[in-house]
Amino acid sequence: MTSSRRKFVKDVSIATAGFTMIDPARLMVEPGKFPGGSSADKKVRLGFIGVGGRGRGHLGLALRRKDVDVVAICDIDAVSLKESNELLKNSGKTMPKVFTGDNYAYRKLLELKDLDGVIIATPWEWHCPMILDSLAAGLKYVATEVVLGLTLEEHWDVVKAAEKNKANVMMLENVCYRRDVMAALNMVRQGLFGEIIHLQGGYQHNLRGVKFDNGSNPANSDVEFGPKADGEARWRTFHSVHRNGDLYPTHGVGPIAMMVDINRGNRFLSLCSFSSKARGLHDYIVQKGGANHPNAKVEFKLGDVVTTSIKCANGETMLLQHDTDLPRPYSLGFRVQGTKGLWMDVNNSVYIDGSGKFDEWTPEQPWFDKYDHPLWARWSKETEGAGHGGMDFFVLHAFVESIKRGVATPQDVYDAAAWSAITPLSEKSIELGNQTVDFPDFTGGQWMYRKNDFALTDEF
Numbered sequence: 209m210t211s212s213r214r215k216f217v218k219d220v221s222i223a224t225a226g227f228t229m230i231d232p233a234r235l236m237v238e239p240g241k242f243p244g245g246s247s248a249d250k251k252v253r254l255g256f257i258g259v260g261g262r263g264r265g266h267l268g269l270a271l272r273r274k275d276v277d278v279v280a281i282c283d284i285d286a287v288s289l290k291e292s293n294e295l296l297k298n299s300g301k302t303m304p305k306v307f308t309g310d311n312y313a314y315r316k317l318l319e320l321k322d323l324d325g326v327i328i329a330t331p332w333e334w335h336c337p338m339i340l341d342s343l344a345a346g347l348k349y350v351a352t353e354v355v356l357g358l359t360l361e362e363h364w365d366v367v368k369a370a371e372k373n374k375a376n377v378m379m380l381e382n383v384c385y386r387r388d389v390m391a392a393l394n395m396v397r398q399g400l401f402g403e404i405i406h407l408q409g410g411y412q413h414n415l416r417g418v419k420f421d422n423g424s425n426p427a428n429s430d431v432e433f434g435p436k437a438d439g440e441a442r443w444r445t446f447h448s449v450h451r452n453g454d455l456y457p458t459h460g461v462g463p464i465a466m467m468v469d470i471n472r473g474n475r476f477l478s479l480c481s482f483s484s485k486a487r488g489l490h491d492y493i494v495q496k497g498g499a500n501h502p503n504a505k506v507e508f509k510l511g512d513v514v515t516t517s518i519k520c521a522n523g524e525t526m527l528l529q530h531d532t533d534l535p536r537p538y539s540l541g542f543r544v545q546g547t548k549g550l551w552m553d554v555n556n557s558v559y560i561d562g563s564g565k566f567d568e569w570t571p572e573q574p575w576f577d578k579y580d581h582p583l584w585a586r587w588s589k590e591t592e593g594a595g596h597g598g599m600d601f602f603v604l605h606a607f608v609e610s611i612k613r614g615v616a617t618p619q620d621v622y623d624a625a626a627w628s629a630i631t632p633l634s635e636k637s638i639e640l641g642n643q644t645v646d647f648p649d650f651t652g653g654q655w656m657y658r659k660n661d662f663a664l665t666d667e668f
């Protein structure tokens with residue numbers, strides 16, 4: 209181990225030292241008790257449910273790994289299966305079993321006896337039923353794309369099922385592994401910002417060309433959604449028609465939750481959301497398809513900008529913004545602020561009290577070069593070609609390495625539930641006229657004893 213690595217591990221161990229009194233009944237994993245034993249050399253046998261845009265991203269990365277066998281895939285769409293087939297053929301690996309035909313074909317995949325884990329990358333409404341069925345089938349490792357579920361009840365159902373089966377449910381929150389975010393996490397853990405006071409994040413991404421599409425045209429060229437459309441426009445847009453809340457909170461909240469030990473010494477206490485009026489999607493339809501297009505009559509419930517405030521048990525506040533329907537450049541809007549300074553990603557700047565000129569920002573890059581996280585320092589070659597600037601490598605890597613070692617995944621079911629429950633809670637807050645609503649404690653009090661062990665080393 210290099211001396212800087214040793215220092216990193218020591219620093220974060222001190223920063224996260226605390227109670228260790230974890231109720232074993234609630235542990236998600238019993239090391240060494242998994243089928244095939246646990247070993248860093250183990251070959252992991254994965255099944256994929258949903259091989260659309262995102263599922264194929266994970267599939268492609270899995271096929272690059274020597275330690276993964278893709279043994280089964282399932283999808284209901286011929287195009288998704290055909291494109292996956294190309295990926296599989298080009299990989300030169302053994303072709304997997306294919307399950308298709310109807311919405312529940314995945315249950316046949318789950319009957320396979322030798323699966324170590326599944327990766328679910330289907331529309332949001334399918335995540336909870338697919339996770340529950342995977343757990344019922346006896347799987348000990350289940351990865352799902354964001355978000356975990358739709359309703360609060362679904363979140364509870366998944367948490368309880370994971371606990372009952374002593375299984376790991378990992379939500380593949382890739383932004384926790386973004387290089388700048390990890391460097392900022394490193395800076396938080398090393399005390400550069402002082403005591404953390406306030407954090408911001410969000411999902412600010414013009415998705416109009418994703419929410420509307422026509423299968424035969426490239427993105428940004430049509431105003432169809434539902435069966436006539438392609439990709440996410442087939443399903444995601446319905447959530448904007450029928451729901452008003454922060455529909456996609458996890459990319460913004462996951463990284464900042466890890467910085468202040470949510471569910472690991474801290475927790476979300478309450479939340480309050482506000483929604484603006486909804487204009488962006490309607491304007492887009494009229495602009496591209498004309499005022500007489502049938503979709504110009506659709507009333508979208510989702511406000512263009514939804515703003516959510518969260519209060520944490522240790523006194524920090526968080527601000528999240530969901531902003532997907534207006535023309536704007538992409539930004540997750542991170543801000544990490546403490547008693548000694550702050551990082552704001554929108555202006556790529558850091559301010560540390562006493563380290564530069566009073567009242568003037570300094571560029572973030574020299575800081576992030578200095579505090580580059582050991583995971584990136586070690587694996588940056590492997591991230592080449594992986595989606596979203598390389599960070600997608602790490603979520604799959606973490607899932608696979610956890611299976612190989614028979615240990616808990618670094619993002620667990622409590623993280624998934626707390627981050628993703630922001631959606632139904634924000635819907636409720638807005639529905640109640642912006643009332644502050646209480647956050648459930650999915651850990652059942654264990655947040656007081658659990659330690660933050662996310663990304664403490666350069667392994668996974």
Ligand SMILES: NC(=O)c1ccc[n+]([C@@H]2O[C@H](COP(=O)([O-])OP(=O)(O)OC[C@H]3O[C@@H](n4cnc5c(N)ncnc54)[C@H](O)[C@@H]3O)[C@@H](O)[C@H]2O)c1
Pocket residue numbers: 257258259260261262263282283284285288310311312313314329330331332334353354355380381382439440441442596
């Ligand atoms: N983390 C990220 O950066 C990121 C990026 C994109 C999408 N996502 C998430 O990934 C998930 C999938 O999104 P996507 O962009 O791939 O959508 P997509 O529409 O491109 O793909 C979804 C796939 O699921 C399949 N499917 C639907 N119902 C099914 C069923 N019952 N059984 C089997 N297959 C079924 C569809 O046929 C399709 O191939 C969503 O949760 C989305 O939010 C995450």
